Amino acid sequence: MTLGLINANPIVREKKERITRPDLQFLFSVYTNLLVRSINIVRDIRDPEHPYSLEQLSVLSEESITVDEKLGRILITFTPTIQHCSMATVIGLCLRVKLKDCFPPHFKVDIKVAPGSHADEEAVNKQLNDKERIVAAMENPNLRQLVDECLYSSEL
Amino acid sequence: MPLLEEEALKLSEVQRLEGHTDRVWGLAWNPATGADGVPAILASCSGDKTVRIWQQRSPSSISFDCKAVLEDRHDRTVRSCAWSPSGKQLATASFDATTAIWEENGSDFECVSTLEGHENEVKSVSWNASGSLLATCSRDKCVWIWEVLPGNEFDCVSVLTGHTQDVKMVQWHPTVDVLFSCSYDNTIKVWAEDGDSDDWRCVQTLSESNSGHTSTVWALSFNVTGDNMVTCSDDLTIKVWGVDIIRLQSGDINASWCHLCTMSGYHDRTIFSVHWSREGIIATGAADDAIRLFGESEDHSADGPSYKLLLKKEKAHAMDINSVQWSPTGNMLLASASDDGTIKIWKLESMQ
Numbered sequence: 001m002t003l004g005l006i007n008a009n010p011i012v013r014e015k016k017e018r019i020t021r022p023d024l025q026f027l028f029s030v031y032t033n034l035l036v037r038s039i040n041i042v043r044d045i046r047d048p049e050h051p052y053s054l055e056q057l058s059v060l061s062e063e064s065i066t067v068d069e070k071l072g073r074i075l076i077t078f079t080p081t082i083q084h085c086s087m088a089t090v091i092g093l094c095l096r097v098k099l100k101d102c103f104p105p106h107f108k109v110d111i112k113v114a115p116g117s118h119a120d121e122e123a124v125n126k127q128l129n130d131k132e133r134i135v136a137a138m139e140n141p142n143l144r145q146l147v148d149e150c151l152y153s154s155e156l
Numbered sequence: 157m158p159l160l161e162e163e164a165l166k167l168s169e170v171q172r173l174e175g176h177t178d179r180v181w182g183l184a185w186n187p188a189t190g191a192d193g194v195p196a197i198l199a200s201c202s203g204d205k206t207v208r209i210w211q212q213r214s215p216s217s218i219s220f221d222c223k224a225v226l227e228d229r230h231d232r233t234v235r236s237c238a239w240s241p242s243g244k245q246l247a248t249a250s251f252d253a254t255t256a257i258w259e260e261n262g263s264d265f266e267c268v269s270t271l272e273g274h275e276n277e278v279k280s281v282s283w284n285a286s287g288s289l290l291a292t293c294s295r296d297k298c299v300w301i302w303e304v305l306p307g308n309e310f311d312c313v314s315v316l317t318g319h320t321q322d323v324k325m326v327q328w329h330p331t332v333d334v335l336f337s338c339s340y341d342n343t344i345k346v347w348a349e350d351g352d353s354d355d356w357r358c359v360q361t362l363s364e365s366n367s368g369h370t371s372t373v374w375a376l377s378f379n380v381t382g383d384n385m386v387t388c389s390d391d392l393t394i395k396v397w398g399v400d401i402i403r404l405q406s407g408d409i410n411a412s413w414c415h416l417c418t419m420s421g422y423h424d425r426t427i428f429s430v431h432w433s434r435e436g437i438i439a440t441g442a443a444d445d446a447i448r449l450f451g452e453s454e455d456h457s458a459d460g461p462s463y464k465l466l467l468k469k470e471k472a473h474a475m476d477i478n479s480v481q482w483s484p485t486g487n488m489l490l491a492s493a494s495d496d497g498t499i500k501i502w503k504l505e506s507m508q
Contacts, residue, residue: 105475106445108425130372135203136251136277139232
């Protein structure tokens with residue numbers, strides 16, 4: 001991969017305990033299942049540059065995902081570890097791939113960086129949500145490999 | 157042409173074409189078919205790296221069968237396809253950075269030429285009205301113009317730079333050799349050949365400062381007379397532009413386009429495709445899985461034309477719609493292509 005890390009000294013948190021929320025189990029709604037399931041799917045994605053999960057690096061948290069079940073819309077907001085993170089688009093790709101089969105096909109997924117968390121927020125958000133660019137990026141073998149490393153090393 | 161009333165129209169699903177194994181990105185009706193006893197032919201291109209040719213079973217039936225699958229040529233998504241005006245050749249643009257030219261040979265299609273040159277994904281291809289020129293555009297920010305020569309030779313005559321980002325679509329004007337491109341840089345550019353120097357150059361840029369779009373412009377389409385153009389965008393609006401057609405057709409390359417109308421508030425997700433029918437109906441295909449039809453409103457102010465929503469077909473597909481194309485032969489058929497891997501044929505009818 002790259003020789004010089006973009007962020008050599010990230011702040012690392014403890015891995016959070018897996019949550020099984022007894023109150024939510026009673027609700028038993030599609031919304032809740034989707035939300036909890038999707039959070040559990042993405043929290044362990046490995047950061048492109050460090051051997052820690054996106055949750056451990058505070059890139060993602062339980063508050064990162066909002067679901068509007070009625071409209072069929074999902075919004076994921078993540079916080080890159082530094083303002084000039086060029087890995088933001090890779091993280092976005094990882095999120096989309098990991099969540100691909102998680103929601104019904106008509107659901108729309110929007111991914112954004114948390115407001116104020118990136119120097120080129122508007123430009124990054126635009127790229128994170130251009131469907132054609134995302135598809136083309138995933139057809140690029142080098143990028144695909146990087147994404148696969150982030151997704152599947154977390155399963156080891 | 158009957159007077160269209162907003163409540164009196166319906167869009168009925170005629171057929172659903174299945175076969176592609178990935179999202180369908182683009183559609184093109186063969187302009188030499190669909191009338192005078194010739195069954196209509198439709199081409200579709202997909203993320204499954206193939207192009208499918210669909211043919212109307214008979215001139216009187218509205219059923220289409222898959223006549224051919226063009227495969228083993230592109231090794232990445234085929235993003236766009238376009239028939240030559242004669243209907244004899246099909247150009248296909250791919251993320252593999254090439255454009256292939258196909259011709260029917262007996263019962264099958266063969267690739268007779270491959271256009272290379274773009275540095276990365278080719279997004280769109282378009283033939284001019286006479287079929288003498290081809291244009292392609294790419295994420296490499298360039299627009300290429302190719303001359304069509306005998307023996308399936310295609311010579312690049314110009315590489316046009318100017319867009320600052322990924323170019324999403326190119327489209328030739330329906331009557332004059334003026335080229336239009338739209339881009340991720342939020343602008344539409346107009347390119348024409350300078351009479352003196354025979355060089356192609358950008359003669360106009362439609363940007364936010366001249367009432368242009370504020371996000372990626374995905375597609376553009378002309379009305380039948382070529383004096384109006386409609387564009388659609390990630391900014392959730394469609395815009396209508398006009399030009400002095402007499403000036404344009406007389407060869408004045410500086411005849412400029414001006415903003416006439418913006419339709420906002422009708423779409424809440426990216427509009428990927430817009431197409432103007434010969435009868436004057438504008439169809440849009442969007443990322444909310446719906447097809448919308450717009451027509452000119454009778455009550456327009458002195459400022460210019462205004463448009464109204466004629467019909468909204470929600471859940472036209474199960475996923476995003478990437479392309480909508482009216483059949484060129486006035487039979488009020490509309491084809492739509494979607495991320496759900498299917499193509500649908502619709503018929504627009506009056507309810508009465």
